[in-house]
Amino acid sequence: MPDVLVAGTPFGLQVADPCGRWLTDAHETVLESLPGVRLEHLSARELSDGVRPRRKPNVVLLETSGISAEYASLPGLIPRSALDGIITGELRWIQSCSAGVEHLLPLVPGGVPLTSASGVHAKAVAEVVLAGILAHAKRFDTRRDNQHRRAWEALDCRELGATTVCVLGVGHIGAEIARLCNAFGMLVVGVARNARKLDGFGTVFPQSHLHEALRGARYVVVACPLTEATRGMVDAAALAQLDPSAYLLNIARGPIVDDDALVDALRRNALSGALLDAFELEPLPGDHPYWSLPTVRLLPHDSHSSHRLGDNQIKAFADNLRRFVDGESLLNVVDPDAGY
Structure with a gap:
């Protein structure tokens, strides 16, 4: 009879409850319908105030x-100091609400499986990537500027067909980005830890051949997890x-991209622009150069925002919880050595 705790609010989920609880009656029904499950739900505010699970x-x-440290001030997230009542000797499995787990992995006790939310955010994030690519190809920034100037000016734009996009990371999000890019007739190459054949990608290069993969790409999408191997990879x-x-376009983690190198490239017009949804420091400091670079689009790490976010989290968790109850293998188990 597993005791199940839902703790904290998925980052980016907008909740009306002032306490921060987000499970709906339908969510609770789905989880409690599984054999033997005893469910409890505590918000970040409650846990930070000293409330502990029953x-x-x-x-x-x-x-x-x-x-x-940079995530500590974000709303709805359980602070490290409040994890003592959650991570105990009774714990047999943790499912993260995040696809990236570099912030959680060092705190997981040995022998306790950690599963990620890989795939939960894929559609929402991939749609933002395509929106960014289309806005760039169709020059929407210039069109908005022209509208403000009341300038009636035809522009030279590009079609996406036969344009190369290089996707760094070929997991759920990378694969969904590839699927949408293929629908526009784009040529998709990927970069992963190891070379492989993968549906949706013309070629998947090993990370050791990153420079080769980048040559000829008009669009580069950072969609890989943050690990020691990927930190500073885009230098x-x-x-x-x-x-x-x-x-x-970076919709993964800020430290994968060398900020100084990217700022320098943008200032020298060595790149035509960037869409950034992840940063070394979050919230992004007000004096950061990214704010004033005209060819940069900034998102507050919310490319995963969706009206289905809560439902998607519970669907993925309920599927794994059923597997746990039935003694089956869990999905999206994190490899501690690989970091994802």
């Missing part, structure tokens, strides 16, 4: 800032492989 949980659906040498017409 029973030590065996299973936790968790949204936490973990070891990440000055990588950006130097790109044509000045290229456009960078």
Whole structure:
């Protein structure tokens, strides 16, 4: 009879409850319909105020800032200091509300499986990527400027067909980005830890061949997890492989991209622009150069925002919870050595 705790609010989920509780009656019905499940729901505010679970949980659906100082002030996330009543000797499995788990992985006890929310945000994030690519190809920024100037000016634009997009990371989000890009007739190449054949990608290069993968790409999408191997991967040498017409989109983690190198490339017009949804520091400091660069579009790390976010989280969790109850293998189990 597993004691199940839902703790914290999925980042980006807008909730009306002032306490921060987000489970709907329908969500609770889905989870409590599984054999033996005893469900409890506590918000970040309650846990930060010292409220502790009635029973030590065996299973936790968790949204936490973990070891990440930059995430500590974000609303709805359980602070590290409040995890003592959650991560106990009774714990048998943690499911994260986040696809990236670099902030949580160091806190997971040995032998306790950690599963990620990989795939939960894929459609929403991929749609933002396509919106960014289309806005760039169809020059929507210039069109908006012209509208403000009341300037009736026809522009030269591009079709996406036969344009190369390089997707760094070929997981659920990368695969969904590839699917949408293929629908527009784009040529999709990927970069992963190892080379492989994968539906939706013309070629998947190993990370060791990153520079080769980048050459000729008009669009580069950062969609990989943050690990020691990917930290700083998009550096000055990588950006130097790109044509000045290229456009960078980062919807993964800020530290994968070298900020100084990207700012320098944008200032020199060595790139045509960037759409950035993830940053080294969040919220982005007001004096950061990104704010004033005219070719940069900034998003407050909310490309995953969706009216279906809560439902998608519960669907994925309920599927894994059923597997847990039935003694089956869990989905999206994180490899501690790989970091994802």
